Amino acid sequence: MSKNIINIAIIGFGNIGSYFYKMIESNKKLINLKTNKSILVKYICAKSLGKKRSIRIPQSKWFKDPIKLVKKTDVDVVVELIGGSGGIAKKIVFEALKNKKHVITANKSLIAKYGNELGHIAEKNKVNLEFEASVAAGIPIIRSIKEGININKINKICGILNGTTNYILSEMENTGKSFSAVLEKAKKYGFAEANPLSDLNGSDAESKIKILSSIAFNTVISSNKILKEGIQGIKLIDIYQAKKLGYKIKLLAISEVKENKLIERVHPCLVLDKSYIANINGVLNAIIVDATPIGRTVYQGEGAGPGPTSSALLSDLCSVAKGIVQYPFGTPNELQKKIDRFDISKTVYSSYLRIEVKDKSGVLSVITKVFSKNRISIKNLVQLPDKNKKLASIAVITHKNIEKNFKNLLKDLLKNKFVVEKPTFIRVEKL
């Protein structure tokens, strides 16, 4: 970027957009010091000018039509902060890149879905496409993988990438309150959105791990389905039983390459309660990267909120201002490899199962027989009887086995006459 003044258009002026604007205004000198460029927020686009906001949109900057806006010749950088993988956000980002505007976005679902095409257009038009804020907010994990540890063979990425679910699981453990009670609290304090489905069912973390995979493994983002399970099925009793067995439950997003094939998965995991990741509590995010020759590195910080997100957006803005146009995903679009998916039914782990049974004599022997029939051996078992209801809760940690066998075990257990509800199945992740 050879000009001295960089004109930016912020599109979307909610919590993030308005905070980001405030941060630009209060950091102009610092940005100038680091980049030798002056930043001017020339336009702000939002549905309504008059809406009550903590920060008022200056009338002179307000622009109503985002599509017209991204074509204006006096706009250098478009900052898209609307969100969502379709609709207007998608249109804005595509149009902006086509019109040779640099784009900065926090939109993980858009990047996860259209990152390949968007990267292609950005490279062709020699403009930046920056999305540090899309994964783990301020934690500079994208820059670290793209530039800090770029000449490594990355073996595995494992992270807590969703603060909402991590908050819920931590709070259930700390307060002994149910999933739904904690979810209400999370909404009240702004740690969960009014419609938290994409957080709870793992979709949010899925988008994030797909973005990291692409950068880490130099591959195109695959549109294939990944193994994805949310935390809606986690009950307090699972947290208690896991604790008794020496574990905590975390929703992890994991990506690794095995036999030249990609495994991506998002699901609740049992992790040893003394492990690093088990002690990442509340809305924190953390990412563990195993690579050669660097070994293991870990990155931790707040994974959401206007402050951390603005920090990432500002670093992206500096990258644009410095005139550093790089491959958005670290490798040239046309050289990103396609990679096959590992057959998930063949993945191997040990697992936790909680089986609710009728409390009759001989039940345990019947249940363990179902395990051995499926060639799954038990490592550890605790039984919690409920004398009043004449029920018992059996929690099991198994030895390692393949996903397929666990699925068959679950089917057989469900058919068993002593089993009173669908067993809970959570994979154990060794870290």
Next chain:
Amino acid sequence: MSKNIINIAIIGFGNIGSYFYKMIESNKKLINLKTNKSILVKYICAKSLGKKRSIRIPQSKWFKDPIKLVKKTDVDVVVELIGGSGGIAKKIVFEALKNKKHVITANKSLIAKYGNELGHIAEKNKVNLEFEASVAAGIPIIRSIKEGININKINKICGILNGTTNYILSEMENTGKSFSAVLEKAKKYGFAEANPLSDLNGSDAESKIKILSSIAFNTVISSNKILKEGIQGIKLIDIYQAKKLGYKIKLLAISEVKENKLIERVHPCLVLDKSYIANINGVLNAIIVDATPIGRTVYQGEGAGPGPTSSALLSDLCSVAKGIVQYPFGTPNELQKKIDRFDISKTVYSSYLRIEVKDKSGVLSVITKVFSKNRISIKNLVQLPDKNKKLASIAVITHKNIEKNFKNLLKDLLKNKFVVEKPTFIRVEKL
């Protein structure tokens, strides 16, 4: 860098140099993919060609005179891996930059001592001066502060930046062995150098924190003395007593700005045993950065060794290959601020003191009187009598007070007739 082939000269071919060379050779394709440039190790300079090494120097690449080498027209990048703040390493780096060669170095003491001048020459000559490997080896902490969280007001950096001392303290705790016994073991396993003085006395961590300070606070590296204490005075009994009081002992490097003045210090600290930093064990490094608006971010990984160090050197090499010439310390040399030093005697903390006394009745009341005379109030106290020797060990955690009062307390204690040796004084760091 507009050329397609980049010629590099590696100067220094010990553990790090030879491993780095191997990594370049085995990652040429990956480097090309990420930078669109080809890397050629054109020259290798080491004292002796014939010395037995795990990797042989190809005769065609060997070059004896480093000063002639850095002036050669067919050298684009000089990688200095000799070490030390003076002597030949200093000469090489200055000469290379003066001759408009990009420089990559892992040399923390050189950068900490001459970083300002070197940065000035590099900027003037529009070449890179890269030193990611000088702090915390592979952990991309310099890039993260310089580019990932650059538009933040950094409030405090606190880290375990020396793997040797962290290994020794961890091992003392885990094995119950003495400082000197563990030091011998560390030497045997390569975790401590033959002459480990600069690790043990805090000098190594001092260089590293000075480099981070400069980048984080946009200031010139000060040549002033900082508060520096090593771990040579830590005894097993301190580790035990600290544990009883709920703490672990870590050698921390800390840098913060208070009232627009810089505090830099390296010394053993008591940290709460459940805190994140207390659980960084062995040769690991970890850095905690508190900043606004991002909040707290944490970076962790192996802090030494050929693999992690090569990872950092390779990222620096990519930065050079991409043609990204940036300010070595993140801000232009002539705009780096000078910053006054905070008067260390006015810094405030609570502290741990271990006082060895004669085990006579009334001693405790005499000792606590010395505390109150110095206006230092006691928060927690444990006494460990040694009936045989008629001695007792009193360990105290105080409430907060200023450094100066603690120093006076120590003087008064030492003068006390019941006190049999110089008391141990360790600051408590709240994280």
